[in-house]
Amino acid sequence: MLLLLVLPALCAIAQTAATTAYTQLGSYVVKANSISVDNFGNFYAVGDNQVVKFDRMGNKFQVYEEVKYGKIGAVDISNPMKIVVYYPDFMQAVLLDRFLAYFTTYNFFDLGYQNVTAVGMSSDGYLWFYDNLNFTLKKVDQTGKVQLQSQPVNQLINTVITPNFIMEKSGQVYVNDPAVGVLVFDNFGAYYKTIPIKGLQRFQIFQEQIVYFEEGKLKSYNPVTFDAKQISLPDTVGVKQAVIEKERIAILHADRVDFYKY
Numbered sequence: 001m002l003l004l005l006v007l008p009a010l011c012a013i014a015q016t017a018a019t020t021a022y023t024q025l026g027s028y029v030v031k032a033n034s035i036s037v038d039n040f041g042n043f044y045a046v047g048d049n050q051v052v053k054f055d056r057m058g059n060k061f062q063v064y065e066e067v068k069y070g071k072i073g074a075v076d077i078s079n080p081m082k083i084v085v086y087y088p089d090f091m092q093a094v095l096l097d098r099f100l101a102y103f104t105t106y107n108f109f110d111l112g113y114q115n116v117t118a119v120g121m122s123s124d125g126y127l128w129f130y131d132n133l134n135f136t137l138k139k140v141d142q143t144g145k146v147q148l149q150s151q152p153v154n155q156l157i158n159t160v161i162t163p164n165f166i167m168e169k170s171g172q173v174y175v176n177d178p179a180v181g182v183l184v185f186d187n188f189g190a191y192y193k194t195i196p197i198k199g200l201q202r203f204q205i206f207q208e209q210i211v212y213f214e215e216g217k218l219k220s221y222n223p224v225t226f227d228a229k230q231i232s233l234p235d236t237v238g239v240k241q242a243v244i245e246k247e248r249i250a251i252l253h254a255d256r257v258d259f260y261k262y
Contacts, residue, residue: 022234025259026058038080058259064100111144120166150189169205
């Protein structure tokens with residue numbers, strides 16, 4: 001299978017007439033619901049109770065597993081040194097180090113919050129989360145002290161959101177609601193705009209673009225130029241999700257994850 005794609009290190013994703021062949025690096029048997037990739041090219045397959053980390057060559061690296069908090073709702077790997085694993089049923093955010101070893105826990109019930117559906121790590125080591133009761137994006141330390149807080153989002157966009165995913169990248173905070181789109185804030189919590197891509201459960205920011213898997217295709221959207229692209233995949237049968245990084249793609253199936261170089 002061929003790829004209609006060129007990815008210079010400092011350029012945006014672009015389709016081109018030139019073709020690049022995929023070379024499979026390996027395949028690993030795992031039951032996972034999602035896959036993501038960090039800034040160092042490490043991949044993470046996330047199941048109900050488990051996170052499996054692979055290096056950029058597709059070699060299994062570390063495993064984290066915990067069942068006492070219920071199913072994993074989301075994992076934020078935007079800071080590979082402080083990985084956030086969020087359990088929405090128990091409102092527990094577990095922080096792991098780069099070896100997937102336990103670091104600390106945020107218990108939102110103990111911190112006085114009753115409805116938190118999404119969390120993400122901030123670049124300065126605090127935790128972003130969305131408070132669904134007062135409709136605000138907040139940044140807190142481990143004691144629960146609020147460092148930053150947005151204005152009520154329902155007043156800003158005239159609708160109530162229920163985020164499922166939060167990620168900070170390059171000075172912007174992305175708050176995803178599948179029914180509304182991707183809300184963008186600056187790193188001080190000020191609302192900027194809503195990107196009208198709906199129905200997403202997860203996405204990545206790659207070369208300043210939003211990249212997401214939809215309808216069997218890996219797609220990219222440039223929030224500045226509004227250009228939308230499609231990225232051909234080496235395999236399209238039974239694919240649940242795919243993520244991309246420089247010279248590597250990981251493709252998730254129901255029973256395995258395949259790694260390719262391009």
